[in-house]
Amino acid sequence: MTSLGGRRRTSPRCGRQVQRQIIQSTWSSLRTRTHRAVRRMGGGAKANATAHAQWAQSSGAVVRQAIVDTVKIALSDPKVKSVVICGQNGNFCGGADIKEFGGEMTGPPLIPMIHAIEAANKPMVAAIEGNALGGGLELALGCHYRIAHSKARLGLPEVTLGLLPAAGGSQRLPRLIGVPDALDLITTGRIVTAAEALRLGIVDQVTEHNTVDAAVKFALSVAGQPLDARRISTFPCPRPPDSDALFEEAMRKVRGSARGAMAPVACVQAVRAAATLPYERGMEREKELMATLFTSGQARALQYVFFAQRAVGRWSMPSGAGWDTSKPRPVNKAAVIGLGTMGRGITVALAQTGLSVVAIETQEKQLMEAKQAVTSMLERGAKRRGAAPALDRISYSRNIQAVADVDLVIEAVFEDMALKLEVFRQLSAFCKPGTLLCTNTSALDVDELARGTPNPELVVGMHFFAPAHVMKLLEVVYGKRSSPQAVATAMQLGKKMGKASVAVGNCRGFVGNRMLRLYVEQAFFLLEEGATPELVDGALEEFGFPMGVFRMSDLSGLDVGWRTRKAAGQAQPGEASGQSARIRNGSRYSPIGDLVCEQGRFGQKTGRGWYQYDKPGSRVARSDPWLHSFLEQYRARHGLVARSIDRQEVLERCLYALVNEGFRILEDGIAAGPEDIDVIYVFGYGWPGHRGGPMFYASTVGLPKVLERLEHYHQAHPDVPDLQPCGLLRRLVASGSPPVHRWREVIKKLHSQL
Numbered sequence: 162m163t164s165l166g167g168r169r170r171t172s173p174r175c176g177r178q179v180q181r182q183i184i185q186s187t188w189s190s191l192r193t194r195t196h197r198a199v200r201r202m203g204g205g206a207k208a209n210a211t212a213h214a215q216w217a218q219s220s221g222a223v224v225r226q227a228i229v230d231t232v233k234i235a236l237s238d239p240k241v242k243s244v245v246i247c248g249q250n251g252n253f254c255g256g257a258d259i260k261e262f263g264g265e266m267t268g269p270p271l272i273p274m275i276h277a278i279e280a281a282n283k284p285m286v287a288a289i290e291g292n293a294l295g296g297g298l299e300l301a302l303g304c305h306y307r308i309a310h311s312k313a314r315l316g317l318p319e320v321t322l323g324l325l326p327a328a329g330g331s332q333r334l335p336r337l338i339g340v341p342d343a344l345d346l347i348t349t350g351r352i353v354t355a356a357e358a359l360r361l362g363i364v365d366q367v368t369e370h371n372t373v374d375a376a377v378k379f380a381l382s383v384a385g386q387p388l389d390a391r392r393i394s395t396f397p398c399p400r401p402p403d404s405d406a407l408f409e410e411a412m413r414k415v416r417g418s419a420r421g422a423m424a425p426v427a428c429v430q431a432v433r434a435a436a437t438l439p440y441e442r443g444m445e446r447e448k449e450l451m452a453t454l455f456t457s458g459q460a461r462a463l464q465y466v467f468f469a470q471r472a473v474g475r476w477s478m479p480s481g482a483g484w485d486t487s488k489p490r491p492v493n494k495a496a497v498i499g500l501g502t503m504g505r506g507i508t509v510a511l512a513q514t515g516l517s518v519v520a521i522e523t524q525e526k527q528l529m530e531a532k533q534a535v536t537s538m539l540e541r542g543a544k545r546r547g548a549a550p551a552l553d554r555i556s557y558s559r560n561i562q563a564v565a566d567v568d569l570v571i572e573a574v575f576e577d578m579a580l581k582l583e584v585f586r587q588l589s590a591f592c593k594p595g596t597l598l599c600t601n602t603s604a605l606d607v608d609e610l611a612r613g614t615p616n617p618e619l620v621v622g623m624h625f626f627a628p629a630h631v632m633k634l635l636e637v638v639y640g641k642r643s644s645p646q647a648v649a650t651a652m653q654l655g656k657k658m659g660k661a662s663v664a665v666g667n668c669r670g671f672v673g674n675r676m677l678r679l680y681v682e683q684a685f686f687l688l689e690e691g692a693t694p695e696l697v698d699g700a701l702e703e704f705g706f707p708m709g710v711f712r713m714s715d716l717s718g719l720d721v722g723w724r725t726r727k728a729a730g731q732a733q734p735g736e737a738s739g740q741s742a743r744i745r746n747g748s749r750y751s752p753i754g755d756l757v758c759e760q761g762r763f764g765q766k767t768g769r770g771w772y773q774y775d776k777p778g779s780r781v782a783r784s785d786p787w788l789h790s791f792l793e794q795y796r797a798r799h800g801l802v803a804r805s806i807d808r809q810e811v812l813e814r815c816l817y818a819l820v821n822e823g824f825r826i827l828e829d830g831i832a833a834g835p836e837d838i839d840v841i842y843v844f845g846y847g848w849p850g851h852r853g854g855p856m857f858y859a860s861t862v863g864l865p866k867v868l869e870r871l872e873h874y875h876q877a878h879p880d881v882p883d884l885q886p887c888g889l890l891r892r893l894v895a896s897g898s899p900p901v902h903r904w905r906e907v908i909k910k911l912h913s914q915l
């Protein structure tokens with residue numbers, strides 16, 4: 162798959178054809194190299210020439226059939242002494258074709274195929290190059306020996322797709338490497354290098370040279386040797402003495418982090434079955450658990466996210482330019498301007514990607530502090546990865562003229578238009594011609610910034626999420642005059658940094674923050690109407706968010722939004738009461754957050770916010786009686802009568818308001834499709850992946866129901882125009898609520914009529 166991926170990079174126009182090939186290569190990359198082993202053993206296997214041709218053109222079912230048939234031939238041919246199974250194009254097997262899961266699965270099933278390989282009376286050797294993932298690794302675990310290339314990657318990522326390794330992986334891996342390591346790999350889906358696989362005992366040998374040659378040599382050396390001790394399914398599962406406690410701890414851990422996701426829990430249960438039941442009964446349990454996951458809907462959501470993540474790479478702009486027509490510029494050296502929290506994270510992310518970075522901060526003291534912080538972030542990261550820290554890739558400067566030879570600049574100064582315009586003016590004067598000018602603004606107008614430069618086509622937004630070296634999301638914001646090449650360059654850099662990069666249009670808050678405003682606003686309104694932060698957060702956390710809106714606000718700091726609202730003229734000082742104090746530009750406005758800030762309650766950093774904390778900086782939120790009595794007094798002052806609000810209303814108000822704005826974003830052409838919005842929310846805003854992102858979620862709730870509830874809430878709150886259902890939502894419902902992957906057609910039609 163690596164080589165095919167490479168081909169796509171060099172020939173972006175032939176995407177469709179290559180995509181087909183890559184999908185096939187999940188199973189079709191496999192072939193049994195009996196002929197080669199046989200030849201070296203002085204024999205010959207006639208069946209193989211045809212089988213190879215067939216596999217190269219075939220789908221998963223055909224490949225499995227071919228493996229079954231060829232193994233049968235090899236085992237019945239007395240001249241064949243050993244069998245080597247390898248992939249093609251430098252890749253063993255990336256696992257099952259996920260698209261097969263949606264329909265009726267045909268061809269020979271995987272489990273009996275792997276059993277037959279394990280039961281073989283001739284040595285079966287897996288020659289692992291490239292990826293051995295999911296069903297690919299399960300197949301290798303059915304072999305008697307595994308030889309891997311040093312650059313191979315192995316893992317059981319099924320959990321990330323809402324599944325478990327159900328072709329015996331959950332039963333064989335613990336028997337091979339022990340329960341603790343198997344639990345780690347299976348519950349996280351973590352991919353390991355060949356070196357780690359060797360250390361864990363997953364592979365028997367690692368080679369720097371030709372893997373198939375090494376495997377053939379190895380296969381010859383073990384020909385005729387007894388195989389009983391090589392069949393992993395017959396191994397007793399090593400049970401640590403405190404295994405009950407170990408499983409309870411593992412369960413506690415996954416329940417804590419899974420936030421309602423079923424697959425990690427099922428993975429622990431399956432490994433526990435391996436440790437406590439005979440193999441056959443463990444396999445039955447594995448199948449039972451998999452059947453539940455298959456029918457849960459969570460697997461469908463996570464698999465949607467998998468494909469959505471790849472779909473956003475095929476970006477396009479309203480002009481029609483896009484990923485397949487725009488060539489990125491090479492970026493070897495970048496500059497970061499402003500070394501606050503964001504600038505530091507961006508510097509680390511760029512250096513870890515292998516770029517030379519000039520980090521610029523005008524104040525000496527801040528520069529020194531930033532240098533120290535960046536150094537320790539890089540050292541911690543390098544320690545985790547077992548690599549050397551990329552310290553020498555970064556130079557620090559107080560002088561903006563140090564940007565003279567960079568290919569790209571990312572400005573991350575304070576969120577103030579006048580300041581940013583001044584920085585861009587200076588950058589335009591000092592950068593070499595063609596340098597891309599990127600802003601890390603989270604909401605300011607990219608077009609206004611671009612207008613302040615002589616080359617607006619070189620200006621794009623690169624909106625990172627804190628901490629920028631950790632968070633996987635990047636919004637690449639194109640303005641009216643951004644060139645497709647500038648967008649392509651930012652998108653490619655994002656990909657290199659390992660980010661899910663999504664190209665979006667320019668508007669206030671772009672996609673993520675524009676939608677978030679509606680969600681937070683509904684949470685404030687709910688407090689006015691009788692809810693507490695605990696009720697709202699409880700409902701959202703039960704839904705699957707790592708933190709509810711108020712705990713999240715305490716963590717990121719209440720003053721950030723307050724400053725923006727003040728700058729926009731919304732937050733007005735004082736304790737005005739009555740309905741007029743809660744109206745801005747004719748729409749309902751809640752000053753609750755402003756009033757809390759006026760008390761100096763900025764969240765965790767001040768030890769008080771929507772909750773109270775033991776001390777400033779502490780992270781454990783406790784209910785705060787002060788806040789509750791503040792809410793009561795606030796309602797009394799404004800003549801509001803608290804009513805009983807349930808969790809369902811919290812979810813509907815907060816989530817449907819957010820989804821409705823998502824439809825508006827699609828209608829406005831700010832995002833090209835629902836996948837863009839869903840990737841942004843899953844990777845940047847903690848939306849639970851097993852619910853597939855807000856737009857996918859709306860489709861699972863049912864668009865008619867979302868529409869009906871929005872109409873209901875808009876009627877109840879006519880002073881909140883944002884609750885009025887969006888035209889696109891109405892149109893989708895009118896056209897029969899097509900599945901999410903068909904929304905683009907409706908959107909396209911809508912745009913063509915405008």
Ligand SMILES: CC(C)(COP(=O)(O)OP(=O)(O)OC[C@H]1O[C@@H](n2cnc3c(N)ncnc32)[C@H](O)[C@@H]1OP(=O)(O)O)[C@@H](O)C(=O)NCCC(=O)NCCSC(=O)/C=C/CCCCCCCCCCCCC(=O)O
Pocket residue numbers: 162163166180183184187255256257258259260271292294295296297318319322326327328448451452455468471472
């Ligand atoms: C690392 C990769 C493999 C490659 O990465 P890269 O080179 O960067 O390329 P990408 O851009 O990621 O991908 C290129 C295109 O290929 C598409 N792709 C990739 N992988 C797959 C796949 N597995 N299936 C389909 N398509 C795939 C991708 O979408 C790209 O195309 P496009 O751009 O979208 O057009 C990387 O791709 C990667 O990590 N892939 C995923 C690896 C993975 O997760 N593998 C595990 C898959 S699951 C699996 O293997 C399971 C096997 C066991 C099944 C056992 C079944 C037993 C059944 C018993 C249970 C009983 C249930 C009963 C139910 C009932 O009762 O009804």
